[in-house]
Amino acid sequence: MSKLPKKTGFSTRCVHGIGKERKDFETMCTPLYLSSNYKLPTDGRQIQWDDPLPGIYSRHSNENEVELEKRLAAIEGAQACAVYASGAAALSAVFFSQLHAGDHVVVSTVCYTAVRRIFTEVMPVRYNINVSFVDTTNLEAVKAAIQPGTRLIHVETPGNPSMLVSDIEAIGKIAKEHGIVMSVDNTFASPFCQRPLELGADFSIMSLTKYCNGHGDVLGGCVMGSEERITQLKKEATMIYGGIMSPFTSWMIERGLKTLPLRMRQHCANGMAVAEFLEKQEDVDFVYYPGLKSHPNHELAKKQMINGYSGMLMFKIKGDAARCFKFMTALQMIEYAVSLGETETIITYTRAGAPEMSFYPEFMQEGFFRLSVGIEDIEDILADLVQAFEIIKEDRS
Numbered sequence: 001m002s003k004l005p006k007k008t009g010f011s012t013r014c015v016h017g018i019g020k021e022r023k024d025f026e027t028m029c030t031p032l033y034l035s036s037n038y039k040l041p042t043d044g045r046q047i048q049w050d051d052p053l054p055g056i057y058s059r060h061s062n063e064n065e066v067e068l069e070k071r072l073a074a075i076e077g078a079q080a081c082a083v084y085a086s087g088a089a090a091l092s093a094v095f096f097s098q099l100h101a102g103d104h105v106v107v108s109t110v111c112y113t114a115v116r117r118i119f120t121e122v123m124p125v126r127y128n129i130n131v132s133f134v135d136t137t138n139l140e141a142v143k144a145a146i147q148p149g150t151r152l153i154h155v156e157t158p159g160n161p162s163m164l165v166s167d168i169e170a171i172g173k174i175a176k177e178h179g180i181v182m183s184v185d186n187t188f189a190s191p192f193c194q195r196p197l198e199l200g201a202d203f204s205i206m207s208l209t210k211y212c213n214g215h216g217d218v219l220g221g222c223v224m225g226s227e228e229r230i231t232q233l234k235k236e237a238t239m240i241y242g243g244i245m246s247p248f249t250s251w252m253i254e255r256g257l258k259t260l261p262l263r264m265r266q267h268c269a270n271g272m273a274v275a276e277f278l279e280k281q282e283d284v285d286f287v288y289y290p291g292l293k294s295h296p297n298h299e300l301a302k303k304q305m306i307n308g309y310s311g312m313l314m315f316k317i318k319g320d321a322a323r324c325f326k327f328m329t330a331l332q333m334i335e336y337a338v339s340l341g342e343t344e345t346i347i348t349y350t351r352a353g354a355p356e357m358s359f360y361p362e363f364m365q366e367g368f369f370r371l372s373v374g375i376e377d378i379e380d381i382l383a384d385l386v387q388a389f390e391i392i393k394e395d396r397s
């Protein structure tokens with residue numbers, strides 16, 4: 001037992017990781033290893049202080065972190081993985097270890113706030129790194145943005161919160177032709193729906209806080225890629241910058257991953273049903289969900305996203321801010337909160353005129369919401385939306 005066939009399916013890898021040799025009376029689950037340091041050999045052996053294996057100091061590595069990294073790599077089909085204290089820590093680990101003063105970077109116009117701020121307030125201002133924010137859904141725009149000094153193309157797809165989809169494989173080809181490193185933020189899709197490394201990305205980055213842990217109780221992030229790239233990343237970002245994940249968080253996310261496919265199936269099914277429902281509402285201007293035929297990148301999403309389109313969608317309600325707020329506060333079960341990818345359905349109100357959205361005039365109006373569709377019964381999610389639409393019906397203009 002505990003022996004796995006050579007080739008296993010996605011759900012099996014989520015439950016068992018890569019498997020390991022069985023011992024009588026050992027624990028079924030990975031124990032929690034709480035120790036900041038380790039006893040070193042006294043036989044006179046030379047210690048490699050930057051050896052990332054557990055056994056020296058917990059900032060370098062610890063057993064729970066290693067278990068989680070092995071499982072994540074197995075799930076996404078990566079050679080190696082490095083985990084960090086949050087998604088933002090994982091992203092900055094890549095950015096700060098890849099970029100040099102004078103380099104140029106291409107970044108998706110619509111991307112996570114922390115990424116946008118790093119590339120507007122920090123990199124160009126303090127480190128002399130030039131940044132082009134580019135609509136990465138447009139391949140011609142990506143090509144046109146490349147300069148002799150371009151070192152990194154960072155793509156977020158689907159984008160948060162626009163839900164627009166960029167072509168990972170095509171951008172990966174462009175990057176390769178120019179010797180540029182490509183990183184993809186895969187948080188919205190999770191490896192259940194999208195595998196950037198298989199499509200040619202060099203780094204697949206995720207906030208594990210979202211779908212991978214899935215229960216909204218810890219923060220975490222990871223970077224996946226080739227053995228060589230991840231070893232390099234650990235030697236610099238993990239060991240020197242120190243944004244490591246705690247053993248308990250690693251243990252929690254390992255636990256969460258076991259049910260990732262089960263949860264994702266329900267997120268995808270509910271997401272699709274809610275998107276179709278919203279599209280039919282008189283009070284809704286538009287819905288962006290990659291699974292809808294009306295989505296501008298639907299054909300690409302169909303090809304690039306596997307097993308479904310996740311539970312994330314964006315929609316716009318007709319009317320002014322007051323009417324939108326009335327709709328949101330009328331919701332009973334659906335919670336107004338930030339974050340996403342949890343078991344609960346969460347709605348976030350995005351204010352009009354957010355700078356990252358200025359690229360898309362349709363997003364510059366009042367009234368659009370990001371919805372993270374949870375895994376409750378679909379009838380209950382829809383019923384909550386129905387009664388909220390009923391309440392705002394009276395002030396239709």
Ligand SMILES: *Cc1c(COP(=O)(O)O)cnc(C)c1O
Nearest residue numbers: 086087088112160187207209220
């Ligand atoms: C939440 C999120 C992040 C940041 O992750 P944290 O775990 O909150 O630091 C990065 N990218 C995307 C797309 C996200 O949704």
